[in-house]
Amino acid sequence: MSGGRARILAVGDELLSGSQVDTNTGWLAGELQRHGILTAGGEVVRDDEPAIAAAVRRALAEVELLCVTGGLGPTLDDVTRHGVAAAFGRELALDEAALTDVRAWFARRNVTMSDTNRRQALFPRGAIVIPNRHGTAPGFRLELDGRAVVVLPGPPRELQGMWADEVLPWLVASGRVRAPLPVRAFYLFGLSESLFAERAGAWMERSAEPLIGVTAREGVLSVTLRASSAEPGPRAALEARAAEVRARFAAELYSEHDWELERVLCAALRARGATLTLAESCTGGLVQALLTGVPGASAVFRQGYVTYSDEAKEASLGVPRATLVEHGAVSRETAEAMARGAVRASGAALAVAVTGLAGPDGGTPEKPIGLVWFATAFGGEVQSTQRLFPGFGREAIRRWAARTALWLAWRRLVGG
Amino acid sequence: MSGGRARILAVGDELLSGSQVDTNTGWLAGELQRHGILTAGGEVVRDDEPAIAAAVRRALAEVELLCVTGGLGPTLDDVTRHGVAAAFGRELALDEAALTDVRAWFARRNVTMSDTNRRQALFPRGAIVIPNRHGTAPGFRLELDGRAVVVLPGPPRELQGMWADEVLPWLVASGRVRAPLPVRAFYLFGLSESLFAERAGAWMERSAEPLIGVTAREGVLSVTLRASSAEPGPRAALEARAAEVRARFAAELYSEHDWELERVLCAALRARGATLTLAESCTGGLVQALLTGVPGASAVFRQGYVTYSDEAKEASLGVPRATLVEHGAVSRETAEAMARGAVRASGAALAVAVTGLAGPDGGTPEKPIGLVWFATAFGGEVQSTQRLFPGFGREAIRRWAARTALWLAWRRLVGG
Secondary structure, eight states, X not given: OOOOSEEEEEEOGGGGTTSOOOOHHHHHHHHHHHTTOOEEEEEEEOSOHHHHHHHHHHHHHHOSEEEEESOXXXXXXOOHHHHHHHHTTOOEEEOHHHHHHHHHHHHHTTOOOOGGGGGGGEEETTOEEEOOSSSSOOEEEEEETTEEEEEEOSSHHHHHHHIIIIIHHHHHHTTOOOOOOOEEEEEEXXXXXXXXXXXXXXXXXXXXXXXXXXXXXXXXXXXXXXOSSSSHHHHHHHHHHHHHHHHHTTTTEEESSOSOHHHHHHHHHHHHXXXXXXXXXXXXXXXXXXXXXXXXXXXTBOEEEEEOSHHHHHHHHOOOHHHHHHHOSSSHHHHHHHHHHHXXXXXXXXXXXXXXXXXXXXXXXXXXXXXXXXXEEETTEEEEEEEEOTTOOHHHHHHHHHHHHHHHHHHHHHHO | XXXXXXXXXXXXXXXXXXXXXOOHHHHHHHHHHHTTOOEXXXXXXXXXXXXXXXXXXXXXXXXSEEEEESOOSSSTTOOHHHHHHHHHTOOEEXXXXXXXXXXXXXXXXXXXXXXXXXXXXEXXXXXXXXXXXXXXXOEEEEEETTEEEEEEOSSHHHHHHHIIIIIHHHHHHTTOOOOOOOEEEXXXXXXXXXXXXXXXXXXXXXXXXXXEEEEEETTEEEEEEEOSSSSHHHHHHHHHHHHHHHHHTTTXXXXXXXXXXXXXXXXXXXXXXXXXXXXXXXXXXXXXXXXHTSTTGGGTBOEEEEEOSHHHHHHHHOOOHHHHHHHOSSSHHHHHHHHHHHHHHHOOSEEEEEEEOOOSSOOOSSSOTTEEEEEEEETTEEEEEEEEOTTOXXXXXXXXXXXXXXXXXXXXXXXX
């Protein structure tokens, strides 16, 4: 395979029925990679004991570390503990200490523990219990001939907490974690993959040192350069290529650390002691929701406006009725008036306004669905621009428009 | 394995490095299930030709239909077409018609096509090209001895469009799709899995007809009952059990169709000709972003308020300074004043206010991080309640609080 040392196994009918997306594989792979362990691959199986057992055996034949997630709940459809026990040919036994922990978790919350929760203290013989301070289901690990299986519950909050509390310290202590491979990441806005390849030119060749990976998502292009080892040669090649990316894509590059534009924008606002406000129509609060997701956002964001109707644009932001009547809600004039009004009403240094047609209804030949107008007001001056997201669908138009708003705010702030 | 007829293979380094989560597997599995095809399992592999080829061979040894996603981009790191060709022992050949389509896509957008995009017209010999009206990368399918591989690009928007345009019609025409198995879904709010199991009692037993699946996410419990066949016996057992769920969990059940509370709430508002407004503090626009994600939300939502600072709560919602000083921003009194003020300012029939401590800083012993106050104003009367989300982390507190706000709005609207 591709030389990875770990595999991930996600368990759950809900992951294979459309009712839930498995986010744990991506998260765990990221954590492993950050600590120098490449993930060779992942698998998703149903809540089915033989399927789980077969997947565990298959993974351990290939790699030295398998992370299993999900199927540790109290209900009878959860059989991950049974499947892992079967793969190792072990029986399940009740762990009294774990049962005490599960009881204590309920007691701390003044909730009566139900009998079904006793299942959560069953483990394959020989397993080391992994305590769970974030929920009721303890995990466990099993080692055999230098290979290890780590089993964690499915809820991301519990899994991530247990990873930090217990699993990572054990990986370090047992010498499984080695120095991360040298990596450089670049986050660019507004370039397609093709255009990037075109402008990057010959060094996109596949066998080159460093390896290059390019991914597009919501207007952001993530470019990752990865050295094949930590030796001086590959390191120097990596740094030379990184300098080239910085020079060629200076206009599009917004970070070498954060994919999240909202984090980059918040940091830039903090550095300048500036505040931001939002006047959102078609994005309906999405930009503000992204922004306030950043810890400490309250230092740069005090209030914002979701003005979905024409009346709200008039009442909250003072957009003149004449502007709305003459040019419509989706127009340069309305976007600019919204940005001006938001600065006036909030006293923020920078305002971004977004107004567009997210569909599914309301498009015309002149103003098709996917048309979005943006305006920024900063230092007494208003700038505006439009984007067209054709054929994207409502949710994608909203998400791309939200990212574009963050990008325009950041450009305006750092570029003047 | 578990009797599934399909498998899903997601390709991409980015899915195994933490930079992106694979949402395609869950989406495709849901589509397949809706059309009567159970997915036995999924796999995630890196952008690595031998790994892709091995996974394709393994899947086709087990099931009759394999859906592959990702790795069809124009850059040289994308090798899915090579891997699938290798699994079938075929060569890649340029498809002139597909090349014309790729060229036309660029021409329609007035963008110059780069040479790298020629790769996107390469297909294994014998493959049927699947046109892509939503992006540049066409997909393809290959059949051999009654088994089929369908290969689609990774961007969800393109994949989902091509699925509807091309793949589903072909599945129907080729007789692969059969009648869906009878299923009933129930969405309950505010119950833990354990409490559900406790109250459900003996019929949670594993071998029972129908099969039962329970999943918890952001305060919502999804309960799925699935008949083992479409015969009268299993159907009757399914309906009997469904009636029992409705009776036992009447207070928690909000939908048998939509997980998304925001859809259920929008529909309830529309049915009553009522409008809603939001006054958000700790959720920072998240509730409004969820709400306006629903097509047609503009019929029930005109405007909302993101009042992050005390000053904003005073200025936009008229929360008395004395209330903020005496009781603090996170209190019953402030939440109630926010809800009252939002009704007054917007003229909406129903207002929901959310104010809490999402962290990471700002908690005290009396008001710990995770404490959130909610208020609803409706028909001249204000009600309020608090929730504690202890140890959840900032993002989870915000998401749970947003769902709780939607739930409280819905309860208030339908329950009086």
